[in-house]
Amino acid sequence: xxxxxxxxxxxxxxxxxxxxxxxxxxxxxxxxxxxxxxxxxxxxxxxxxxxxxxxxxxxxxxxxxxxxxxxxxxxxxxxxxxxxxxxxxxxxxxxxxxxxxxxxxxxxxxxxxxxxxxxxxxxxxxxxxxxxxxxxxxxxxxxxxxxxxxxxxxxxxxxxxxxxxxxxxxxxxxxxxxxxxxxxxxxxxxxxxxxxxxxxxxxxxxxxxxxxxxxxxxxxxxxxxxxxxxxxxxxxxxxxxxxxxxxxxxxxxxxxxxxxxxxxxxxxxxxxxxxxxxxxxxxxxxxxxxxxxxxxxxxxxxxxxxxxxxxxxxxxxxxxxxxxxxxxxxxxxxxxxxxxxxxxxxxxxxxxxxxxxxxxxxxxxxxxxxxxxxxxxxxxxxxxxxxxxxxxxxxxxxxxxxxxxxxxxxxxxxxxxxxxxxxxxxxxxxxxxxxxxxxxxxxxxxxxxxxxxxxxxxxxxxxxxxxxxxxxxxxxxxxxxxxxxxxxxxxxxxxxxxxxxxxxxxxxxxxxxxxxxxxxxxxxxxxxxxxxxxxxxxxxxxxxxxxxxxxxxxxxxxxxxxxxxxxxxxxxxxxxxxxxxxxxxxxxxxxxxxxxxxxxxxxxxxxxxxxxxxxxxx
Numbered sequence: 254x255x256x257x258x259x260x261x262x263x264x265x266x267x268x269x270x271x272x273x274x275x276x277x278x279x280x281x282x283x284x285x286x287x288x289x290x291x292x293x294x295x296x297x298x299x300x301x302x303x304x305x306x307x308x309x310x311x312x313x314x315x316x317x318x319x320x321x322x323x324x325x326x327x328x329x330x331x332x333x334x335x336x337x338x339x340x341x342x343x344x345x346x347x348x349x350x351x352x353x354x355x356x357x358x359x360x361x362x363x364x365x366x367x368x369x370x371x372x373x374x375x376x377x378x379x380x381x382x383x384x385x386x387x388x389x390x391x392x393x394x395x396x397x398x399x400x401x402x403x404x405x406x407x408x409x410x411x412x413x414x415x416x417x418x419x420x421x422x423x424x425x426x427x428x429x430x431x432x433x434x435x436x437x438x439x440x441x442x443x444x445x446x447x448x449x450x451x452x453x454x455x456x457x458x459x460x461x462x463x464x465x466x467x468x469x470x471x472x473x474x475x476x477x478x479x480x481x482x483x484x485x486x487x488x489x490x491x492x493x494x495x496x497x498x499x500x501x502x503x504x505x506x507x508x509x510x511x512x513x514x515x516x517x518x519x520x521x522x523x524x525x526x527x528x529x530x531x532x533x534x535x536x537x538x539x540x541x542x543x544x545x546x547x548x549x550x551x552x553x554x555x556x557x558x559x560x561x562x563x564x565x566x567x568x569x570x571x572x573x574x575x576x577x578x579x580x581x582x583x584x585x586x587x588x589x590x591x592x593x594x595x596x597x598x599x600x601x602x603x604x605x606x607x608x609x610x611x612x613x614x615x616x617x618x619x620x621x622x623x624x625x626x627x628x629x630x631x632x633x634x635x636x637x638x639x640x641x642x643x644x645x646x647x648x649x650x651x652x653x654x655x656x657x658x659x660x661x662x663x664x665x666x667x668x669x670x671x672x673x674x675x676x677x678x679x680x681x682x683x684x685x686x687x688x689x690x691x692x693x694x695x696x697x698x699x700x701x702x703x704x705x706x707x708x709x710x711x712x713x714x715x716x717x718x719x720x721x722x723x724x725x726x727x728x729x730x731x732x733x734x735x736x737x738x739x740x741x742x743x744x745x746x747x748x749x750x751x752x753x754x755x756x757x758x759x760x761x762x763x764x765x766x767x768x769x770x771x772x773x774x775x776x777x778x779x780x781x782x783x784x785x786x787x788x789x790x791x792x793x794x795x796x797x798x799x800x801x802x803x804x805x806x807x808x809x810x811x812x813x814x815x816x817x818x819x820x821x822x823x824x825x826x827x828x829x830x831x832x833x834x835x836x837x838x839x840x841x842x843x844x845x846x847x848x849x850x851x852x853x854x855x856x857x858x859x860x861x862x863x864x865x866x867x868x869x870x871x
Contacts, residue, residue, distance in 0.1 A: 257289060263514075265289055273302075280309035284316050291319070294518040296326045296545045307336070314342040314350070321353050325360055328546040333357055348374050352384055362583040364391040375404075382412035390421055395586045398429035416454050416485035423458035432459055443475075450476035450483045457489060466497055482513040491523035500530045518545055525556045534563040550584060551577035555744050562742070571852045574742045578755040581747050592752035592759050596766055599712050602669055603770045606715060611777050613673045618722060619680035623688055625721035626703035627805055630771070631729030632764055633708045633754075634739035636787035640729055641706040643798060646812035650805070651701040658690045659710050662720070672719050683720045702805060709750050711767055714774040725805065726780055728771070731787035733863040734846035734853060737761050761856035768863055788843055 256265035269286045276282060283306035290299035300323055306316035317336050324333035334357060340350055351374045358367035371388035375381050389405035392398075405422040409415060426435040439456045446452050453476035460469040470493055476486040487510050494503040504527055510520045521544030528537035538560035544553050558573030582588040629644075629652075631637040638654075645652045665686050666672070675683075691698050704727070710717070717724055740760045745751040753763040775782065783804040790797040798813050846853055853860075864870065 254285065257285075262289060262293060266293075277305075278309060280306045280313070280316065283309065284319065287316075287319060287323070291323055291326075293516040294545055295516065296323050296518075299323050300327065314340050314346050318342075318346065318349050318353060322356070325353070325356055326545060328360070330357060330360060348378060348381070348384075352387070355384070355387060359387065359391060360583065362586070362588075364394045364586040367391050368395065375407075380411055382408045382415070385411070386415060386418040386421075389418070389425065393421060393425050393428070394584060398425050401425040402429060402431070414451060416451055419451060419455040420458045420485075423455055423462060427459065427462040432463055435459055436463075448479055450479040450486055453479070454483075454486050454489060457486075457493075461493065466493060469493055470497075481509075482515075484510075484515055484519060487513070487515065488519065488523065495523065495526050495530070500527065503527050503530070517543070522552055522556065525560075529556060529560060529563075534560045538564065551580040551744055554580060558742065567848045567852070570742075571849060577744055578741070581744055582752075582755045585747055585752075588747050588752045588755055589759075591747075591749065592755070592763075595750045595753060596759075596763055599763070599766045599770055602712060602715070603766070603773050605669065606770075606773050606777050608777055610673065614719070615674065615676060617675070617677040617680060619677060619684045619720060621723075623684075623699060624702075625724040626691075626705045627725040627727060628710060628717055629704055629706035629727045629729070630711045630714075631708050631731075631785075632711075632736055632740075632767055633745075633751075634736050634743060635708070635729045635731040636785070636790060637706055637708050637729050639787075640727070640785055640790065641704065643794070643813050644704055646814075647802070647807055647810050648812075649701050649807055649810075650704055651695055651698055652704045652706060653691075653695065655707050656694050656705075658687060658694060658705065659707055659713055659717070661690045662687050663713055663716055666716060669715060672715055675719065680720055687720065702807060704805075709767065711771050711774075712750075714771065714780070715778070718774075718778045718780060724781070726782045727785060727801065727805075728782055729785045729787060730867060732844070732846065732869045733764060733768075733860040733867070734857070734869075735844065737764050737856065737860060738846045738849055738853060740764075757853070757856055761859040765859050765863070791843065 254265070256262075256268060266286065266289050269282065269289065273279070273282055273286060283302045287299045287302035287306060290296070290302065300320075303316055303320040303323055307320050310316055317340060321333040321336040324330070324336060333353075337350065337353065337357075341347075342350055351370055355367045355370035355374070358364075358370065368388055368391035371384045371391060375384040375388060378384075385404050386408035389401045389403075389408060392401035392404060402422065402425045405418055405425060408418050409422065423432075423435065426432055436456065436459050439452060439459060443449075443452045443456060453472045457469040457472035457476070460466070460472060470490065473486050473490040473493065476483055477490070480486070487506065491503055491506045491510070494506055503523065507520060507524055507527055510523075521540050525537045525540035525544070528534075528540055538557060541553055541556040541560065546553065554573045554577035558570045558577060561567075561570035561573060585591070629637055629641055641652045641654060644650050662683050665683060688698075691703065695703075714726075717726075737757070737760045740754045741757045743754065745754050747755055750763065753759040774780065783801055785797060785801060794814055799809060802809055802813065
């Protein structure tokens, strides 16, 4: 206990294990050891000690409460519920029982009921920072961003030293459209609190969410200059460096974690990512498996799936990706309904696109003071990020990577039903909204060909054609089975249309609806379209890109062929394909679905007609 008080946790555990070997029936010692292991995130080591303590002291609620917490952390929710059976403590332990029940419901995705419990517990104790923080996380999952901000701020007022809660506050503020205001106040706080690393971590999270990784990295390095052992800053920096494809800097970051003595359980996920990026798949798998099951939501399952895929274990990989998607889906409330609502909206829009509805459009055209952008479409994971990285190499092209510009126009329009009645003034206003937002997102946009890459912008094809009737469309296609499988294997932010990627069947249904919508748009509207096929592109990139350059009115430039240099030159690749586009062109993902034929069997009837139509073997 004295060693633990002095912060020498490793020595405290070693001493405690020796004592436990001499006195195995000491319930207090077993409980203390379990708590020490849990503090270091070594939940697997904590579990037997807490279970032993609970068995030795059945009348004491404390060991059972801590046992339940660890079981929840390990994802063993049914066992945690059983550990709580029959407990009816009083006083502070009664509130702790409610908190743990709230946590159990939260991990099951039952955010409404969990929020109700946390709210009740917080009301009974004005100093309960934990319940207020967890309430904020539940409200964020429910989409109640304003209330989430309030609860998270209350938690931080009571206990400022909570990096995870500060990160969630940044997410809530960004979702509520308050990111700029929050950044201003955070930078002001950094000036008034020059020695507080946690303020810098909050700034880094907000800058990261805003798509400014260079500023995020600078804030994290400032935090580490103030406290080189600051675990949240070290872990956030490792994550940022990996997403920015700086593998060698990631390695140095992990060396730094080891040097300051971060627990192995905390560094297991970034270490697994480093090993995976270096092609050491067996070691990456072992590192990921050594991390607690609660680590990083679906991040642990993701790296396990990726490693097993490379090691030739499709069944094991698919199972891991199922777990990844299950855990990712728990981050928000109502993911299945969100997915279904999005599919219903795509179907509704398709039904409204007919030759007669198009004939009813007014013949007004917006003024064309600026040339129309080109639009890069394609179902997610079709190869759009690889193509946009190649186009980035052309000095006369400005490629926008999934920026919310078209979304801003769609919001200004309101219902797509209004397209037919738009007059010239309306069209001018919508074009102005597009270009005003474009100019805020990119400098000197008027001087180059703008290529707006937004894969699921397909559903807004009618809007694009209405305000930019002379726009050119580049459409990327890939084997439908490979596309849907890759979507399922990718960890997306599970909001809007991306909620469909959590289940293989939903991904296949969305593919069918989106491709049907695109087909109908091409039948009804006189679109100027150029098709890029992913499989041809990775086979002979120059043969595929020369016709595209001509279609876009771009002179040929050899830098179109060096996608790795273009990827390195880009400040940020914001899509889940960031790692793949930094590699040399590879063919391993072509036809990958055939190794997963057994797992894909339920959705092949949905995808086969598209394989036939596009000339792919099914």
